[in-house]
Amino acid sequence: MNDMTPVAKMTPKDWETDQEVRWCPGCGDYAILKAVQRTLPEIGARPESTVFVSGIGCSSRFPYYVESYGFHTIHGRAPAVATGVKLANPELDVWIITGDGDALSIGGNHTMHILRRNLDCQILLFNNEIYGLTKGQYSPTSREGTRSPSTPFGSVDRPAKPAAFALGSGARFVARGFDVSKNLPDVLKAAYAHKGAAFVEIFQNCIVYNKDVFADFTEKKNADDGQLWLENGKPMLFGKGAKGIALDREALTLKVVDVVDGDWQAADVIVHDVTNRSVAHMLVEMPFGSFPMALGVLYDDPAPSFESAVVAQNEQAAKGKTPDLQKLVSQGQTWTVGSGAETDAAEAGSAGSGPEL
Amino acid sequence: MASVAPLSPPIDPADDQSLESVVVRFAGDSGDGMQLTGGQFTLSTALAGNDLATFPDFPAEIRAPQGTLFGVSAFQINFGSTDITTAGDAPDVLVAMNPAALKTNVKDLKPGGLIIADEGEFNDRNLAKAKYEANPLTDGSLAQWQLLSLNISQLTLDSVKPFGLGNKEALRCKNMWTLGLALWMFDRDRQPIVAWLKAKFAKAPELADANIAALDAGHAYGETAEISGEGLGLKQHHVPSAAVPSGLYRTVTGAEAISLGLVAGTQLAGLPMFFGGYPITPASAILHHLSRLKEYGVTTFQAEDEIAAIASAIGASYAGSLGITSSSGPGIALKGEAIGLAIMTELPLVIVNSQRGGPSTGLPTKTEQSDLYQAVYGRNGDAPMPVIAARSPADAFECAIEACRIAVQYMTPVMLLTDGYIANAAEPWKVPDMATFAPFPVTFMDTAQEGGFLPYARDEKLKRPWVKPGTPGLMHRIGGIEKGVNTGHIEYSPANHQAMTDIRQNKVLGIADSLPDQDVSLGTDSGKLVVVGWGSTFGPIHQAVRRARAKGRDVSHVHIRHIWPLPKNLGTLLKGYEKIIVPEMNTGQLKTVLRDQYLVDAKPLNKVSGQPFRIAEIEAAIEDALK
Numbered sequence: 001m002n003d004m005t006p007v008a009k010m011t012p013k014d015w016e017t018d019q020e021v022r023w024c025p026g027c028g029d030y031a032i033l034k035a036v037q038r039t040l041p042e043i044g045a046r047p048e049s050t051v052f053v054s055g056i057g058c059s060s061r062f063p064y065y066v067e068s069y070g071f072h073t074i075h076g077r078a079p080a081v082a083t084g085v086k087l088a089n090p091e092l093d094v095w096i097i098t099g100d101g102d103a104l105s106i107g108g109n110h111t112m113h114i115l116r117r118n119l120d121c122q123i124l125l126f127n128n129e130i131y132g133l134t135k136g137q138y139s140p141t142s143r144e145g146t147r148s149p150s151t152p153f154g155s156v157d158r159p160a161k162p163a164a165f166a167l168g169s170g171a172r173f174v175a176r177g178f179d180v181s182k183n184l185p186d187v188l189k190a191a192y193a194h195k196g197a198a199f200v201e202i203f204q205n206c207i208v209y210n211k212d213v214f215a216d217f218t219e220k221k222n223a224d225d226g227q228l229w230l231e232n233g234k235p236m237l238f239g240k241g242a243k244g245i246a247l248d249r250e251a252l253t254l255k256v257v258d259v260v261d262g263d264w265q266a267a268d269v270i271v272h273d274v275t276n277r278s279v280a281h282m283l284v285e286m287p288f289g290s291f292p293m294a295l296g297v298l299y300d301d302p303a304p305s306f307e308s309a310v311v312a313q314n315e316q317a318a319k320g321k322t323p324d325l326q327k328l329v330s331q332g333q334t335w336t337v338g339s340g341a342e343t344d345a346a347e348a349g350s351a352g353s354g355p356e357l
Numbered sequence: 358m359a360s361v362a363p364l365s366p367p368i369d370p371a372d373d374q375s376l377e378s379v380v381v382r383f384a385g386d387s388g389d390g391m392q393l394t395g396g397q398f399t400l401s402t403a404l405a406g407n408d409l410a411t412f413p414d415f416p417a418e419i420r421a422p423q424g425t426l427f428g429v430s431a432f433q434i435n436f437g438s439t440d441i442t443t444a445g446d447a448p449d450v451l452v453a454m455n456p457a458a459l460k461t462n463v464k465d466l467k468p469g470g471l472i473i474a475d476e477g478e479f480n481d482r483n484l485a486k487a488k489y490e491a492n493p494l495t496d497g498s499l500a501q502w503q504l505l506s507l508n509i510s511q512l513t514l515d516s517v518k519p520f521g522l523g524n525k526e527a528l529r530c531k532n533m534w535t536l537g538l539a540l541w542m543f544d545r546d547r548q549p550i551v552a553w554l555k556a557k558f559a560k561a562p563e564l565a566d567a568n569i570a571a572l573d574a575g576h577a578y579g580e581t582a583e584i585s586g587e588g589l590g591l592k593q594h595h596v597p598s599a600a601v602p603s604g605l606y607r608t609v610t611g612a613e614a615i616s617l618g619l620v621a622g623t624q625l626a627g628l629p630m631f632f633g634g635y636p637i638t639p640a641s642a643i644l645h646h647l648s649r650l651k652e653y654g655v656t657t658f659q660a661e662d663e664i665a666a667i668a669s670a671i672g673a674s675y676a677g678s679l680g681i682t683s684s685s686g687p688g689i690a691l692k693g694e695a696i697g698l699a700i701m702t703e704l705p706l707v708i709v710n711s712q713r714g715g716p717s718t719g720l721p722t723k724t725e726q727s728d729l730y731q732a733v734y735g736r737n738g739d740a741p742m743p744v745i746a747a748r749s750p751a752d753a754f755e756c757a758i759e760a761c762r763i764a765v766q767y768m769t770p771v772m773l774l775t776d777g778y779i780a781n782a783a784e785p786w787k788v789p790d791m792a793t794f795a796p797f798p799v800t801f802m803d804t805a806q807e808g809g810f811l812p813y814a815r816d817e818k819l820k821r822p823w824v825k826p827g828t829p830g831l832m833h834r835i836g837g838i839e840k841g842v843n844t845g846h847i848e849y850s851p852a853n854h855q856a857m858t859d860i861r862q863n864k865v866l867g868i869a870d871s872l873p874d875q876d877v878s879l880g881t882d883s884g885k886l887v888v889v890g891w892g893s894t895f896g897p898i899h900q901a902v903r904r905a906r907a908k909g910r911d912v913s914h915v916h917i918r919h920i921w922p923l924p925k926n927l928g929t930l931l932k933g934y935e936k937i938i939v940p941e942m943n944t945g946q947l948k949t950v951l952r953d954q955y956l957v958d959a960k961p962l963n964k965v966s967g968q969p970f971r972i973a974e975i976e977a978a979i980e981d982a983l984k
Contacts (some may be wrong), residue, residue: 050828081671082663084676085676088674088675112661310658313651323653328650328653
């Protein structure tokens, strides 16, 4: 930030630390780390003005492996810590790394409020639908019936949907990607470009406790029919262009339509508009199976960010006022006691102008 | 410091001789404006040059059902020509605006004390709500006191008639009528109250005029009654000015003093302040005060919960501001894990705890000192943290500055203990000369280090460097996982954890090197008995020791500001006395710490009624101990 010397273009290598990475071999987190390290030089980020803040969980070890400032905080509280960091220094690029348990269980409240306030930051939620670091209990995003050490007969509660939660909390940017996707850096770039809270759900394969839970759409053989990559201004096509998403005008829901000979207009396929909040609500609720998984930038419609509003208000409130500690402590209704026990009411006329008693 | 000796004989409304000090309690329904009346009476009293102390006592409910016993709100003021350090044991004068207020307060009134009651409110309905079977104003049950029964409601209605207010609005002026009478009784100037009413009702001048008319009418009633010799022959009393050091004075509440002290502390450190708070009684006032002081580099953030309040403050400290958070016991409990994070990451932080009665939600508006264990011990792991306790509203200013100093000079969270009594009570404050406070500017590490940067390297005080994100060449990672000595890398090895635990412990204990020796507030540095206190019990302990010493008793008063680490000479000092009593508004928490640290036979004197100690209670304990 304060570095005035011209710097050589950075490479992904420059964003690696000397720390040994401690994730399980084959964990999806490695791919996400690589994608982030590839993205950072491309967006022109600087290590000294970048801060990674995380909570607790496998994903939250992330900051130790990125050569920037990093704060590995406590379970669920990364958004709150990040809010203090950004309010104290709005110039910093703040990235929050979290997981499904961290962001939606113990830290659900903070996730809701950081999105509602629209703090300028990137929130990367690694969703593996399981508690990894505590050895495999079901998580708030685990599917109904998930068998785990704490649910040996299967979980009975319905899962939270991270992207729907984010949108419902007032997020102005919602995107999705998955660990090994080649498109992930593009999604991260879009998140970085968005001023305000950018929420990215990244499906991540926990090869130990919840292996291949997303294989239905992440595996190569399922990609065509399972992945709907959204692009602003482009029709919502998948299945090699043979299928599309259209609006069922009667039911006011989305539907899958067949596209014949590439004529998507004839099939009434929707053209993706990232600023359309109503369609975004439908995309995040789209049930996987009968529909493909909506990926890429689902919604992107910036609004004023929290820290900029706070700074503006602070400046406005301080305008024309000179800080003067002596004046400050002398405020309110004062009186002077003379050298004897003589007392003389001073400034009594200013009654009511000072702080309330 | 001088006596609040019981007025003997108690105040006589027909006697106009000068009084050394007087205790007045205003009590009414929570909708009657008693806190406002008390506050304005306090102001006029301060302006008249009396020393004073107050005790606001109000229900937790915002609008408790009218006329009920639990809806009574009271405000007590002790004022006089001598040094006043408590709100007074027993009132000389009780103003009771309804039967419930009389019932809940009259038992505290001194024998022979004066009751001023609004007979207009003593109707069957209100008597029933207060569970009176007969009207106490007429059945002779108040015979041990003097009773001045006036129809304040009707007198108020008469006085505001010209302003055409509705009955309900007109009756709202009752408190000003009562205040007018009280101002007359003690020869106080009405002008500041008039100015205040005009400012308060600037947008509704008819309300200002009506309130002023009621105030004047109450005042005139006193004058007329005196001249005509009617009724009890109400007379004016004169309480001479107190002999206090010359200078500029103002009244200050603990919440105001803490806010000002935190601003001063951050300014002396040369840092912007980040205050993360979440509303909770009785701590919210600090958030309110600070949110208006943006020109002092203050950013306030009302977080979504107590945890986010402290977590955001930790984030701000990490980024180079001084993070501050404030709460009361239940909120501090929620912050516990994050306090541990600040200890582990060795970031400066100030945590203000305005204690209230506990456990759990407890008594939100009543005072207690029962969070000492929580402050000193209340975290997982070996998690040492400095703790400071304020003794009065004015003292809270310096304590807040001291908390900021320790936080930045030792890179540690610091807890500042205050309580509901200090937070709400007002006292005159000699405005400090800010030039006498030595700045303690923070130096951030901002240049790359030869041989690589070690975020957990230490100076002679065991403090680690403070580096702001944004500084080139010093990127590093911190977190709640055990840190390697010097490197700060994740490190679980047994020897390292032993070393780091010792460092954290020794760093905090070493703060004692920067503390002044423990002094003796009153008395001698050895002898038969010492009364050891902390926090807001200062006033009653001090007066009790003074009275006992006046009777020739060998007793001294030691008041501890630094609860952790304790001053280095405290153990030796305490061992110079034969007996030790520790009065506390808890079941004996400082007592336990003193016993543990010094193996001394400290005896507890405990009170957990939600009310401050009476001087007489401590005096009796002193007599007992010296038997």
